[in-house]
Every structure is written in C-alpha cells, then in structure tokens.
Amino acid sequence: xxxxxxxxxxxxxxxxxxxxxxxxxxxxxxxxxxxxxxxxxxxxxxxxxxxxxxxxxxxxxxxxxxxxxxxxxxxxxxxxxxxxxxxxxxxxxxxxxxxxxxxxxxxxx
DNA sequence: CTTCTGAGGCGTCAAGTCAA
DNA sequence: TTGACTTGACGCCTCAGAAG
Numbered sequence: 705x706x707x708x709x710x711x712x713x714x715x716x717x718x719x720x721x722x723x724x725x726x727x728x729x730x731x732x733x734x735x736x737x738x739x740x741x742x743x744x745x746x747x748x749x750x751x752x753x754x755x756x757x758x759x760x761x762x763x764x765x766x767x768x769x770x771x772x773x774x775x776x777x778x779x780x781x782x783x784x785x786x787x788x789x790x791x792x793x794x795x796x797x798x799x800x801x802x803x804x805x806x807x808x809x810x811x812x813x
Numbered sequence: 814c815t816t817c818t819g820a821g822g823c824g825t826c827a828a829g830t831c832a833a
Numbered sequence: 834t835t836g837a838c839t840t841g842a843c844g845c846c847t848c849a850g851a852a853g
Binding site for chain 1: 822823824825826
C-alpha cells in the first residue's frame with residue numbers, strides 16, 4: 705500500500721475507492737484464453753503462449769495504470785476541496801474572533 | 814509563421830503488497 | 834511461495850500558449 709493511498713481515507717473520510725473490487729470475469733475483446741499448459745508441445749507453441757501471456761499482462765497493466773491515474777486525480781481533487789473548506793472555516797473563525805474582541809473592548813470602556 | 818516550453822496523458826517496467 | 838494487483842518512475846507524444 706503506497707502512502708497517498710493511506711492518506712486517501714483521511715482526506716475523504718470515505719472508504720477508499722481502490723478497495724472496491726468487482727470480479728473481473730470479462731476479458732477485453734481480442735484476448736483469447738490459452739489452452740492449458742499440458743496441451744502445449746512444440747517450441748513454437750510455447751513461444752506463442754509466452755507472447756500471448758506477455759500481451760495479456762501488458763494490456764492489464766495498461767488498464768491498471770489508467771485506473772490508478774484516475775483515482776489519483778480524484779484524490780487530489782478531494783484534497784483541494786478540503787483545503788477550500790478549511791480555508792473558509794478559518795476565515796469565518798477569524799471574523800468571529802474579531803467580532804468577539806470588538807464586543808469585549810467596547811464593554812470594557 | 815516558427816520555435817520553445819510546460820502541462821498532461823499514455824505505455825511500460827520494476828518493486829512493493831497482499832491473499833491464497 | 835506465487836500470482837495478481839497497485840503505483841512510482843521514466844521516456845515519449847501531443848497540444849496550447851508565449852516569445853521571437
């Protein structure tokens with residue numbers, strides 16, 4: 705688990721999106737399931753299988769990277785929102801404090 | 814119009830994590 | 834231990850806007 709993921713919950717107060725798992729039963733178009741290893745014989749078949757496995761791995765990682773970036777952008781947006789909220793709260797509290805100080809000063813006179 | 818530059822997105826690799 | 838998944842890092846490409 706990487707650090708910004710750990711921060712995610714603190715930033716949102718929600719369950720992290722990355723924990724939501726949907727069963728991946730569907731394979732992308734064009735990806736064909738291989739025959740079981742026991743049915744492979746020739747070096748050519750072995751090479752084809754290796755190539756197929758590599759392409760499948762690259763495809764999955766490509767999609768994983770896209771998803772990872774999407775989640776990271778969402779996380780950053782969430783942090784920015786939080787900053788805006790906290791800045792507003794801070795502003796309000798400062799104004800409130802100023803008003804109370806004024807009130808106190810006039811009473812003292 | 815051309816060149817430069819910074820931002821943003823993508824694909825890939827490598828390393829770390831976790832569940833089986 | 835191992836396979837699947839996640840994510841940081843790197844290099845490449847594209848595009849918009851500034852500068853000449």
